[in-house]
Amino acid sequence: MENLNQNREPVIQITGLKKQYKLGQIGGGTLTADLQSWWARLRGKEDPNLVIGTDTRLFGTTFMALNGVDLTVYKGEALGIIGRNGAGKSTLLKILSRITAPTEGEIRLRGRVASMLEVGTGFNNEMTGRENIYMNGAILGMTKAEVDSKIDQIIEFSECGDFIDTPVKRYSSGMFVKLAFAVAAHLDSEIMVMDEVLAVGDMKFQQKCLGKMSDVAGQEGRTVLYVSHNMSTIRQLCTRCIVLDKGRVIFSGDVEQAIAIYMDTTDVNVVHYDLRSVGRQTPSAGKRLFLEELRFLEKESSVFSNAETMKIQIRWHVNEPFSGINMKMNIHYRDSSPVGITHPVSLGAAEPGKTYTTVFEFDPSLLGEGQYFFYLDIFERALTNPVCLDKPSTEFHFEVTNEDFTIPEWPAGWGRIHFPPVKIL
Amino acid sequence: MANTENQNWTTVIRPKTGWFDIDLRELWKYRDLVGMFVKRNFVVYYKQTILGPLWILLNPLITTVIFNVVFGGIAGLAPGGVPSFLFYMAGNTIWTFFAGCINNTANTFVTNAGVFGKVYFPRLTVPFSQVITALLNFLIQFAMFLCFWAYFAITEGSVRFTLWALLLPFLMIEVMLMGLGVGIIVSSLTTKYRDLAIAVGFGVQLWMYATPVVYSMDTLYNQPKLAFLVKLNPMTAPVEIFRMATLGTGTFTLWQFWYSVIATLALLAIGVILFSRIEKTFMDTV
DSSP: OHHHHTTSOEEEEEEEEEEEEEOSOOOOSSHHHHHHHHHHHHTTOOOTTSOTTOOGGGTTOEEEEEEEEEEEEETTOEEEEEEOTTSSHHHHHHHHTTSSOOSEEEEEESSOEEEESSTTTTOOTTSBHHHHHHHHHHHTTOOHHHHHHHHHHHHHHHTOGGGTTSBGGGSOHHHHHHHHHHHHHTOOOSEEEEESGGGSSOHHHHHHHHHHHHHHHHTSOOEEEEEOSOHHHHHHHOSEEEEEETTEEEEEEOHHHHHHHHHHHSOSSOOEEEOTTSOBSSTTTTSSEEEEEEEETTOSSSEEETTSOEEEEEEEEESSOEEEEEEEEEEEETTSOEEEEOOOEEEEEEOTTOEEEEEEEEOGGGBOSEEEEEEEEEEEEETTEEEEEEOBSOOEEEEEEOSSSOOSSOOGGGOSBOOOOOOOO | OGGGTTSOOSEEEOSOOOSOOOOHHHHHHTHHHHHHHHHHHHHHHHTTOSSGGGHHHHHHHHHHHHHIIIIIIISOOSOTTSOHHHHHHHHHHHHHHHHHHHHHHTTHHHHTHHHHTTOOOOTTHHHHHHHHHHHHHHHHHHHHHHHHHHHHHHHTOOOOOOGGGGGHHHHHHHHHHHHHHHHHHHHHHHTTOTHHHHHHHHHHHHHHHTTTTSSOGGGGTTOHHHHHHHHHSTTHHHHHHHHHHHHSOOOOOHHHHHHHHHHHHHHHHHHHHHHHHHHHHHHHHO
16 A cells, blocks of 8 residues: 555645544523523532433543544545444544534645535525526635636536526425536535435436546546445445544555455444434434334344344334334345335334333345345324334344355345245246 | 655644634635625525515615604604704614624524535635625615705705715724624624524614614713713714714714724624634534
């Protein structure tokens, strides 16, 4: 590695970067709430603004989102950053794009950083597509003259030419994203930072974006930092890859090797998940119904042979009366590619204020050998369109082994489903 | 490693350090963004309203009429010698400008949290664009004031510009910077205490009554204590000078003017210091 990079010009140099977050109380948000809490503490009473049952022992302790990151990125590289949820990927990008400041350490940059943490930032619904191109360009650090010189290219790339003088509130969400990405992709910045922006848009446009990104890094000699859970886009785009784990860089180098190491950090030894303090996939999830824990029953590791049946126990709490609660599993392969869903099943009715325990079975016999994870999705079927009740962002990992059909490695080209044999008639 | 030490890096990101951590050169680079924000402010404010931009004129017109009836007619607070309609319009025009600067900048962090959380640009561009928007609104309203001024000058001949009018451009900048200073102080504090954002609208209204907007300094001549308090208000001098310049009526001393300028600089300095301390770690606290 070192020999290869010796003659290349570093554009980002990160030394000893740390970012600390404080756990617990940040503040009541309003002056009255803070005074109230202070007055209660003074009299030795319980803080009225504290969520009941909060574990106050953790308050004041700190959490290192980044714990000493050293990294040099060279000109023209497309660097992939992978790691499990909470490994510090997003924090690293946020510091790089100067949204928040580090606690310790230093980053030296050569050139402008264009962050595309979320495209379309600063778009205004009332303004036309053209006005928004100027607006977004300016937010990303372009001058009016720079946008002027590129506006035709941007409009063409966005495929929104016919609607460019229409307010963007009339755009479909697909058009919106295309326009936003077009601006960001044409930015004359030396360093581009991206956090899974390609998750949206149709397949054709995604391929177009990946192509553009490769051009940006390869031919134009700019540097791309790309964070994603989607290993196939990492493979397609990146020339080098780092793996983050618990706020540190645990590997830097070859993309395939990095992906293999990332896969190994996923854990099949966990059989009990406490979901009370983990994030949810949508803002409304976990409000009316709250999934407290998930447990693989009768197992010490979540490794199953395809002849075994998984027994899973969940505990959930409801805050409102429900008549029809449905649940399904969204199953993914370990590289995040979706495998399939289970048919929704009803959890029955529920009374507010009560906690329920449900045990269900899942038969993994159709899955080919390999490591998988699933998300649990609990939803209410209001007429026809489902409303999400709770969907923790935790990935529940499990591994499937096949005892009567063992091969050294399940070929990727076979897909993930192992159907029963055909019947010869 | 050794050879990378003396290479010229364009940006260095470090933990927050000094007190005055604002990069003015960078702010200048983003001047086009300020322009876009100003444009956006107008678009957002006036699109989809029936009367559209007319509101810029209707608002002060109605306020002036009400002030004229309530404070001029019923309470009799307007001074003699000048048309009370012009007296109130002058006071209202400059006060609306100042209040607009504060009210629009006070919510900088809270209303822009979404954008601030995703992309970096010098955060001061937002309050700057807000006060420039307020300045443009002021210029439009000032033009309307001049129309009424011309009408009264022709029909009654009782109003005249004085030499103080030469100070007007400077006065505008001073009022704008004072509004900016107070606004960014409030906006920095609202990141921790949201209820201040509600209090600020009310506070600005109260502040108006501590400023000779609906009354003149002359009406306070037999209440020296009250007059002293009003003189402590750094907005008193700009309002009085503005009326002196355009209508030839007003009571102030030169030291009051300098006091107002110094207060403006102090408020601005405190605001910028607070703002620069908040902007770097703001995203960790919302």
